[in-house]
Amino acid sequence: MSFLVCQALHKTYADGTEAVKGIDLVCAEGEFAVLLGPSGCGKTTTLRMLAGLEIPSTGRIKLAGDDITELSPTERDVGFVFQFYALYPHLKIEENIGFPLASMGIDKAEQRRRIAEIVERLNLRGLLGRYPRQLSGGDQQRVALARAMVRQPQIYLMDEPLGTLDADLRLEMRELIRVQQLESGITTVYVTHDQEEAMSLADRVVVMEGGRIRQDGPAATVYDEPADLFVAHFIGSPGMNFVAGEIREGHFFAQGLALTVARNLRAGPATLGIRPEFIRPDDGGVLRAKVVMDEYLGSSRTVHLQSKYGRLLMRVGDEQVFAVGAQIALSWPAERACFFDPDTG
Numbered sequence: 353m354s355f356l357v358c359q360a361l362h363k364t365y366a367d368g369t370e371a372v373k374g375i376d377l378v379c380a381e382g383e384f385a386v387l388l389g390p391s392g393c394g395k396t397t398t399l400r401m402l403a404g405l406e407i408p409s410t411g412r413i414k415l416a417g418d419d420i421t422e423l424s425p426t427e428r429d430v431g432f433v434f435q436f437y438a439l440y441p442h443l444k445i446e447e448n449i450g451f452p453l454a455s456m457g458i459d460k461a462e463q464r465r466r467i468a469e470i471v472e473r474l475n476l477r478g479l480l481g482r483y484p485r486q487l488s489g490g491d492q493q494r495v496a497l498a499r500a501m502v503r504q505p506q507i508y509l510m511d512e513p514l515g516t517l518d519a520d521l522r523l524e525m526r527e528l529i530r531v532q533q534l535e536s537g538i539t540t541v542y543v544t545h546d547q548e549e550a551m552s553l554a555d556r557v558v559v560m561e562g563g564r565i566r567q568d569g570p571a572a573t574v575y576d577e578p579a580d581l582f583v584a585h586f587i588g589s590p591g592m593n594f595v596a597g598e599i600r601e602g603h604f605f606a607q608g609l610a611l612t613v614a615r616n617l618r619a620g621p622a623t624l625g626i627r628p629e630f631i632r633p634d635d636g637g638v639l640r641a642k643v644v645m646d647e648y649l650g651s652s653r654t655v656h657l658q659s660k661y662g663r664l665l666m667r668v669g670d671e672q673v674f675a676v677g678a679q680i681a682l683s684w685p686a687e688r689a690c691f692f693d694p695d696t697g
């Protein structure tokens with residue numbers, strides 16, 4: 353069932369900036385959706401409209417069947433977590449966590465029960481009597497999560513909640529957020545520009561660019577079947593390689609390159625897309641390139657190549673080493689090739 357529905361959301365700020373240009377998004381109850389995209393693509397504006405911190409210029413938002421488009425934040429049953437923890441400095445940790453419950457008028461015994469439960473889950477024992485300034489950044493963010501989660505709202509809205517944390521803590525908090533979300537079954541919309549975070553957390557990744565959704569689907573679909581050139585390049589680290597050419601009579605042609613196309617595609621200009629990890633050195637390979645740089649990355653290497661089709665990147669295991677200047681032939685599995693319309697993307 354559609355639990356959260358955004359219909360044709362637009363937001364133009366007072367200075368004329370068109371931040372969101374028509375977002376249609378539907379989330380099922382219990383789903384974890386991640387809005388992913390480069391800086392300025394409208395992720396935060398979209399989340400702020402869901403939170404009631406911005407009112408859409410046009411479009412509607414429905415939550416559990418109710419139209420909430422114009423309700424204030426306090427009239428919506430949402431739990432937010434932002435990048436900056438925003439804890440109340442004059443309140444002890446226990447009071448910070450219990451604050452939403454106290455504002456809702458929940459009795460003291462029930463408050464204590466709920467606080468104890470969330471403290472246990474988020475491993476916050478021993479910190480309850482301290483003030484926020486006496487906690488590390490990681491612990492403060494954990495408290496901010498606890499404060500959002502203690503309430504069991506209809507929906508969680510999280511805007512880069514792990515942005516300020518170091519790599520180890522991010523990983524730990526990622527697990528904590530996802531496990532907690534799965535256990536509680538609370539629908540979540542999470543904003544990040546970190547694709548690894550998005551892919552690891554999401555039931556659905558919503559890739560945004562320029563105030564619009566480019567693709568919306570499970571992480572594996574977005575990765576394996578990118579809807580357009582933008583998604584193909586934005587998702588993946590590094591992104592997809594591209595070779596310009598054309599499709600004719602079931603083949604892809606590009607300056608002396610002729611490949612059989614596994615799918616039935618219409619004839620005309622086309623861009624071949626192939627992920628760096630699917631390219632392999634192969635003496636019988638059809639594409640020749642020169643090694644420009646061999647980047648050692650610990651568990652893998654990224655090999656930078658120059659070819660007559662442009663710059664290409666190949667991702668291989670750490671056991672293979674390539675001499676700079678060497679000429680190599682390359683191939684890839686035909687079913688891994690993607691084709692894009694160069695005019696529309």
Ligand code: ATP
Nearest residue numbers: 365367369371390391392393394395396397398545
């Ligand atoms: P980031 O990841 O950098 O936070 P974002 O994808 O979340 O980016 P938004 O913060 O939603 O993007 O911003 C979208 C666009 O709207 C940007 O061009 C931004 O400069 C602009 N914008 C955001 N808030 C306002 C505002 N209050 N007034 C005018 N323009 C704004």
